[in-house]
Amino acid sequence: MPGYTTIEWEDGVVRMLDQRLLPEQVIYNRYRRTSEVAEAIRSMVIRGAPAIGAAAAYGLALAALSSRAENLDDLRRDLAQAAEVLRQSRPTAVNLSWALDRILQRMEKSQPITVEEARLFVIEEAQAIAVEDVETNRRMGLNGLPLVPDGARIIHHCNTGALATVDYGTALGVVRAAHEHGKKVHVYVDETRPRLQGARLTTWELQQLGVAHTLVVDGASGYLMSRVGIDLCLVGCDRMASNGDAANKIGTFNLALAAHAHGVPFYVVLPFSTIDFSIMSGDEIPIEERPEEEITRIGRTQLSPRSVSAFNPAFDVTPARYITAIITERGVAYPPFEESLAKLKEQ
């Protein structure tokens, strides 16, 4: 394990590594209120679909802990309010809603008699979500392992490592599993504009894991495939429709198009909780638009004339037809994904 923890529950306090400051500074923030957790998600102290799920879960646990409700109905009202605040923080990642719904359902199913009991169920379930996430990631890593040849040159977009999850990672978890099993791999790290999660976070994680890597700009993938040689692409996912369409960090779709044109396998790695079976296609996935300043400024440096307007969709949708396979903790799904995902769902 590397020497950092993305998110932790510590006696009624949520502790998060502030990813906006990495790799220059390693600073942990502590949160005691649901609204603070929602703001941390919105401002991207924490990011990555599975990590957002865990953060939302702990945010709800904080609400349960601090509620002054004296009966179950009042507690339910407080929790519903808190869940709504958390749900508004970021619209695209479905793990957020999934975690909240799972906790509220678990509480009802357990038929608590006292407020104290209900509070405990909520906190327990939030912790269960975090613990399971690590196990889920390890299983994805093992399921993806056979798809990574020894000596593989891999393009990876955004950050999907321990920092994007509670620990271990999704797409980077597959890289990590390959590395741990003695396969030699080289990762070309897309810097991932505008927020540079690749340049800042993925390189940092790969350094600590001792995996060989090279930083590139997002626009270099066509060049790498045509002139250098790439064996596969590995990306994560923020929400997948039941047909396999995958919303992920802006630039993922372009990478998939380059892979398709060059016959390079394109794998999406995600926990099952990222699949939204309530929607038929990616057209139904809301795409978050983030502040223009993420594009026009970096640190203290203004990149464009000050009055320029920018358009900053945080995600794009890769149509299922450009995806070679979907790697989940339940197994690997191949096209047609409607069928293969539905089959894995029944397991």
Next chain:
Amino acid sequence: MPGYTTIEWEDGVVRMLDQRLLPEQVIYNRYRRTSEVAEAIRSMVIRGAPAIGAAAAYGLALAALSSRAENLDDLRRDLAQAAEVLRQSRPTAVNLSWALDRILQRMEKSQPITVEEARLFVIEEAQAIAVEDVETNRRMGLNGLPLVPDGARIIHHCNTGALATVDYGTALGVVRAAHEHGKKVHVYVDETRPRLQGARLTTWELQQLGVAHTLVVDGASGYLMSRVGIDLCLVGCDRMASNGDAANKIGTFNLALAAHAHGVPFYVVLPFSTIDFSIMSGDEIPIEERPEEEITRIGRTQLSPRSVSAFNPAFDVTPARYITAIITERGVAYPPFEESLAKLKEQ
């Protein structure tokens, strides 16, 4: 005309707008030596294939002016040396070699009798190259005009405006011609990592021209085409093979792949001097690799862990099959380009 000049010859001094400082500072540098001009090209004080051609031409003119040769053979030797220094400054743009060869050939053809006469021919020809470049660009703009529908939403990569040429621009020249002819267009400006020519230079030029535009990250083109709607792409070129394969700023190939997948016309705009008829395909085009720091740092901000290594190819090659048409000052070429370009060459 906007109120800036990319490059000028002023009584034996070459004056260049330092594009590394734009848009924050508008500063002109003055050069009296060939080696300084070569260094200005290498360090990208000036960039853009046609502008590099003009800079090389003036660099050779400086060599002619400052040579202490007392006979024609000595002058030829000095000029050949200067040409070699200039040729080494950047390897991909062919306009550089084209300009140098044209000047040296002109000098020989004119059969100078004295050193003074030869010197004059060199300086005259360098000035002719710069003057012709503007006229060439205007003709490209007019030739491209019918391909731009009124209301067009255009994606543009890198900078190809007045700053990339002596004046007016290549791909942006087509935008400018459309704007001047009363067509309403909206340009989505690829920021163009790593050096951000789009964010810094293209937005600046479009502001001064009064053309509507929006800055986007390079990875957003797939999203824009699938969700927003794009009518065409316009890019420049640093060297084209005789089959139409086009070397241009890194990320151009990815944009072409996105356009191809969405049925969006992809136009390459270039002066005929950018076509290298001595090579059969893009495989023969040398691709410059630039310093890692262009990716790992912006201004004073370190983007990645300090020890990370980056791979920074400045250009990629878009295969001719992804190009809808090639817009030149001699006319518009359609596939198969071997034939259509050869035909235009004969004009």
